[in-house]
Amino acid sequence: MPNTDELKAMLDNPDDFGTFGRFVETPVEEMPPQMREAFDFTEKLRGLVPGPHKIWAANPSLLTTIAPIGAYFQTKSTLSKAEIEIATCVVCGHWRSAYSSYEHEKIAEALGKLDPANVEALIAGLPTVFDDPRQQIVYELSSTLAAARVVPQGLFRRAQQLLGDAGISDVTVLMGWFTAVSLTLMAYDVPSNATGLDQ
CATH class of the missing domain: 1.20.1290 (AhpD-like)
Structure with missing residues (x-):
């Protein structure tokens, strides 16, 4: 069983947390080309890169496939x-x-x-x-x-x-x-x- 100081150190470990929940975002200027293209595509499509899209950017192929679905509901859905x-x-x-x-x-x-x-x-x-x-x-x-x-x-x-x-x-x-x-x-x-x- 860890003592109080060890427990505090475990809970305060910055490696356990990212910039968006547990996810560690890559700054735009440091993104590899394919990730940057997917990020820019989403930003152009939606006007921003919202919540889960920040995470999906780690998988550029997924992001460019799924982002248009969200954009559809913003612009073309039959629902109000x-x-x-x-x-x-x-x-x-x-x-x-x-x-x-x-x-x-x-x-x-x-x-x-x-x-x-x-x-x-x-x-x-x-x-x-x-x-x-x-x-x-x-x-x-x-x-x-x-x-x-x-x-x-x-x-x-x-x-x-x-x-x-x-x-x-x-x-x-x-x-x-x-x-x-x-x-x-x-x-x-x-x-x-x-x-x-x-x-």
Whole structure:
């Protein structure tokens, strides 16, 4: 059993932590060419290199493949920004990812289209209700899928009527996307207040 000084030294070891959770970012000016190309590609595509993208930059091929999916949801999705945040907050809360839950609580509330109490309920996994029928069906569908439940035929029909097959596909792929985001952030133990390098 380590004594108090040994335990403190173990906990204070800077090698145990990186610049973004456990991840040690490479400063832009020190990136190898392929990493820099992927980083620049993502920045041009999204206007910034957000949270998990900082980590995915360590695998440039993955980053250039996956970054367009996130950009799709920012610019071309059939879902509104509020609907995207509903499904996103359900997934972030499901995985209990500190960083993404905190970020998307702020983003969802900043939209001004979602009641903060609803956003809190989404992240906490508590029941809630939306006045907008499309928002309600996105909530019901994403909550059902996050709970690994069978989507009942009636729920599916209502989702199809309100969102269409394109919208249902958007919800499911968005949930997969944010599962990848959340698991990446959790694997690297990224805390809610992480900032990473300013680059």
